[in-house]
Amino acid sequence: MKEEMSSVDIRYIVRELQWLIGSRVDKVYHDGDEIRIKLRTKEGRADLILQAGKRFHLTTYVKEAPKRPSSFTMLLRKHMSGGFVDAIEQHGFDRIVKVRVGDYTLIGELFRRGNVILVDSENRIIAALRYEEYRDRAIKPKAAYKFPPARENPLEVTRERFIKLMREEEDLELVRALARKLNMGGMYAEEISIRAGFEKTTPVRELSDDDLLRVYDAMMGTFNDEARPNIVFKDGNMHDVVPIELRIYDGLERRYFKTFSEALDEYFGRITLEKARIEQTKKLEARKRALLMTLRKQEEMLRGFEEGARANQEIGDLIYANYAFIERLLEEFRKATERLGWDGFKRRMEEGRKAGNKVALMVKGMDPAEKAVTLELEGKRVKLYLERSVGENAALYYEKAKKFRHKHEGALKAYEDTKRKLEEVERLIEDETGKELNVRRIERKKRKWFEKFRWFVSSEGFLVLAGKDAGTNEILVKKHMADGDLYCHADVYGAPHVVIKDGQKAGEKTILEACQFAVSMSRAWSRGVYSGDAYWARPEQVTKQTPSGEYLGKGAFMVYGKRNWLHGLPLKLAVGVVNYEGEDFVVCAPVEAMKAHTNRYVVIRPGSLRKSELVKRIKRILEGWGYKVREEDLMAVLPPGNGDIAEVVG
Structure with a gap:
């Protein structure tokens, strides 16, 4: 099975990717041997992956970015982010690709172990995935980059x-x-x-x-x-x-x-998923082995605590069963130690054993420091304290038995918890083994015009748009709001402008949903409130004209005339995947609007969960339903600020 691209593959992919020239580098990511360049192209977003020693193509299999960018990542971002792709080339007929962005070139060596090197306009190495030295060249900072010794190019040979x-x-x-x-x-x-x-x-x-x-x-x-x-x-x-x-x-x-690119992405993407699944299964198997080992230790502890409780309980019972005999012995031993001292008492017991005295033969040990004597009674060793009564001696053993029972209870809870964890790991292993690699991916080659805004489709089928910032607010009202539309706005400073396309034909449900959207996508969400007010008006009421002496900044408009208010609108939205104009989109919308277009969605509201963590949880839920969703796509559609999952439907 093929695991890396050939020189021929590189020739064809480089020729195919020439359309990316002129694209803007949005961000660069680094994970292991992989470098991913997020591009903004004339067709929309594109992700270019360069894996050392392996591959180079556009991808839709986007891994979750590491929480902490590496130093290599930060250098790549510093020199490449915001720049434009000026050239994509193959070096000769070798397995080497070059991506030039302004004064910098990212070189991908796809042979053997591979490497990724960033060089400046003078071909000096700024950074590399790995610093290495060879017989004829060195990959190290500030050194001049040298290509490996040239090999015959079959395309140029006569x-x-x-x-x-x-x-x-x-x-x-x-x-x-x-x-x-x-x-x-x-x-x-x-x-x-x-x-x-x-x-x-x-x-x-x-x-x-x-x-x-x-x-x-x-x-x-x-x-x-x-x-x-x-x-x-x-x-x-x-x-x-x-x-x-x-x-x-x-x-x-x-x-x-x-x-x-599509073929390479499908091929290597599936290999990546399969390897990730195998790796995950290995981790789960290791976790299972660790849990089994813990379980065995806990079982041994439980048996020890059970035995300790039983043995001490039996000794306490044994003391009471021989109450009179032990009471007499304690009295005799007490007097003997007072009269003879402990050394004398020890000699007396040794003499008694030689003479065959039954009581002396029962004595198996002495502890002068604790003033205690250990007897063998009915096959059990019983330590008796001479200065304590029979009942007090028995109580000591009962207390020990009680402590062992408490330890047993705690250990049993831990044991049951470990068993539950083991069952969960075994279930996960079974799920990983049976999981199909046909995860649906939300992928589009060309961005729709409305995707530059926040948007949803109302329960009545009307397209509702909202600005994301001052720039898109300005564009939405000036370029995309027509005479037959309706305008909505929340009673919150800085709230987005919302437009219902063909809104004058819409019913009350759509207007209500659009106003709720306006409130939910405002700062009211980040403030943690649960309801707010909004109004709707006609397009001709919205203008840049201001009273004399006043000025409106970018994205700000005046609204004249009657405002139709809706009060106490709930800040509650739903996230799901909706098919619109033949394509799947991840959308955040009012619950009723979402319910009209899909039977699977996640209801959210303002809360304490960080937005990044909320995104991760929603992503896991959607992936459980078979959707491959990028975290950044979810981040882009969610309202500003923290939140909580109120309900999962589906």
Whole structure:
């Protein structure tokens, strides 16, 4: 199974991605060996992934960004963010790509372990994924970047040069000679052999110059073939992803794509998900082993506490069962130690044992410091304190038994908790094992015009738009509000302008939803209030004209005439995935509007949960329903400030 791109793949993807030239670098992310460049293109957002030693293409499989950006990330952002892509190139026919942004170039080495290096306009290294030194070059700060030793470029080799190279080692098989001499993998060497009409194992010495020229023409035809991106399947599993139709895969199942980026993204994206799932399963298995070990230790502790409680309870009972006998012994031992001292008492017991005295034979130990004697009574060792009564001695053991029982209760709760955790981990392992890799992704090639605003579709089917900031507020009212629309605004300073397209045809439900949206998307949400007031008016009432001497800033408008107020509107919204104009969008809207377009949504309200954490929780819920949603897309549609999940429907 293919795990990295070939020189041919890079040639085709670089040629395909030329449309990205002129795109603006929004942000750069770094995770392990992967660099992701978030671009703003004429078609909307695009994410360009560069993985050292592996791949280079546009992607829709966007990982969650690390919480703390690495120093490499910060350097890339410093020099690239806000710049424009001026060039995307392949170095020769090598597995090296170059993305030039202004005065800086990001170089991706896709061979072997790989590397990603940022250089300045003088080709000096600013930063790298890994700093390394080789025999002929060094990757270190401020050093001049050098490409690896040049290899033969099959696209530039002449016919004469081709024949000369092939004749240098005539004992080689054709496929080996092509791969070794002309910087191509064995797969393409085999493809060229087939297209030229020769067995790949044919020794070069058996081929005439005319035969070799046929191979040369087949090589040029292969590397300049019409793009037909496809994933090749073998035995139902992905086997390879290629930019052109290859004869070596005749008879195998293929899935075709519009672009090579889409094919590469699907292929490597699924591999990434599968590896992540395997890694997650490994982590869960390790967690399971740790829990099983904890469970065994807890079981041993429980048995120890049970035995301790039982043994001490039995000794306490034993003392009471022999009350009179023990009381007499305590009295005799007390007098003996007072008269003879502990040394004398010890000698007396030793003499008694030699004489076969039953009481002396029962004594198994003495503790002068604690004034205690240990007896063996009915097969059990009982420590008795001479200065305590029989009842007090028994109570000591009962108290120990009680403490063991308390410890047992606590250990039992911990044991049950560990069992629950183990069951949860086993369930997660089962879920990971059975999980399909067909997570739906919300992906669009071109942004719709209304996506620059906050928006939703009302329960009656009307498009409702709201500004995100002063700039979009200005654009919404001046460019997109028409005579037949309705204007809504919340009674909160800085609240967004809201427009109902064709709103004069809308009913009360749509107007109510739009006004509720205006309140919920205002600062009232971040203040944590639960209701607010808003009004609606006609477009002709909204203007930039002000009373004499007054000035309105960007995004601000005056509203003259009657305002139609709606009071006590609840600050409550729903988040879900809605299909509109044939595409899926993640949308935040009033609950009734959301309910009209989907039966699965998450209801939110102002609360204490940080917005970033709220986004993560909603994302997990949506992914559980099969939607692949980016955190930044959720962040963009949610109201400003913290919140809580009030209800999950679906």
